[in-house]
Amino acid sequence: MDGFVQxxxxxxxxxxxxxxxIAFLFAMAETTAFxxxxxxxxxxxxxxxxxxxxxxIPFFPLWLGAALGSLAGSFLSYWLGRRYGDLVLRxxxxxxxxxxxxxxxxxxxxxxxxxxxxxxxxxPLRAVVFVFAGISHMSFLRFAVFNIxxxxxxxxxxxxxxxxxxxxxxxxxxxxxx
Numbered sequence: 001m002d003g004f005v006q007x008x009x010x011x012x013x014x015x016x017x018x019x020x021x022i023a024f025l026f027a028m029a030e031t032t033a034f035x036x037x038x039x040x041x042x043x044x045x046x047x048x049x050x051x052x053x054x055x056x057i058p059f060f061p062l063w064l065g066a067a068l069g070s071l072a073g074s075f076l077s078y079w080l081g082r083r084y085g086d087l088v089l090r091x092x093x094x095x096x097x098x099x100x101x102x103x104x105x106x107x108x109x110x111x112x113x114x115x116x117x118x119x120x121x122x123x124p125l126r127a128v129v130f131v132f133a134g135i136s137h138m139s140f141l142r143f144a145v146f147n148i149x150x151x152x153x154x155x156x157x158x159x160x161x162x163x164x165x166x167x168x169x170x171x172x173x174x175x176x177x178x
Contacts, residue, residue, distance in 0.1 A: 005040055009047045012057065019048065020065030021056045027069030027155060031120070033077040033088060035141065036127045042158055049162025053170060061162065067155035070120065073146050074130040083132025088131050104132040113138060116146035120154035167169060 008026075010021055018032050023045060030041035044064060052059045058150040089101055102123055116138075119129030133143050 008044045015058045020061040023065030024069035027066040028073035031073030044105045045158045046162035048100035049159030050166035052163040053166025070151035078134040081131035100128045104128045117150035121152035131161050
């Protein structure tokens with residue numbers, strides 16, 4: 001996976017105008033049932049955030065692309081859960097990960113609808129939490145409020161952590177003796 005992340009970052013270094021579109025696609029994959037298990041989107045978005053610290057790409061278009069992609073993927077997953085119910089959880093690759101369903105059940109029992117917000121930040125939950133909200137027939141309005149809030153904060157925090165990490169490395173680099 002490291003080679004995949006590195007290739008994506010190198011592509012964006014050469015093609016900065018693509019940053020919001022790439023952020024959209026990876027954020028959508030990160031919040032879409034099935035895809036979130038297979039694609040290392042968070043690692044890519046953190047690494048792309050580090051490019052912001054170099055001035056290679058601006059933050060706002062990256063954030064906007066990630067936010068819209070996160071919303072698209074999570075609303076699609078909610079719809080899949082609402083429309084197809086447990087069939088989604090019995091499909092590959094989710095059927096091979098029953099622990100994810102158990103974690104989502106526990107999270108909803110503990111935090112209720114706030115699980116949708118939290119799900120944006122917890123990798124193992126992200127694969128099923130939005131589908132699970134649809135399966136459990138959470139009202140669309142309630143889902144939308146927690147989902148939009150979570151997506152906007154997540155889309156800011158993940159690339160921003162890469163940017164801050166890049167800034168920190170740049171600052172530390174100044175103090176090295178060579």
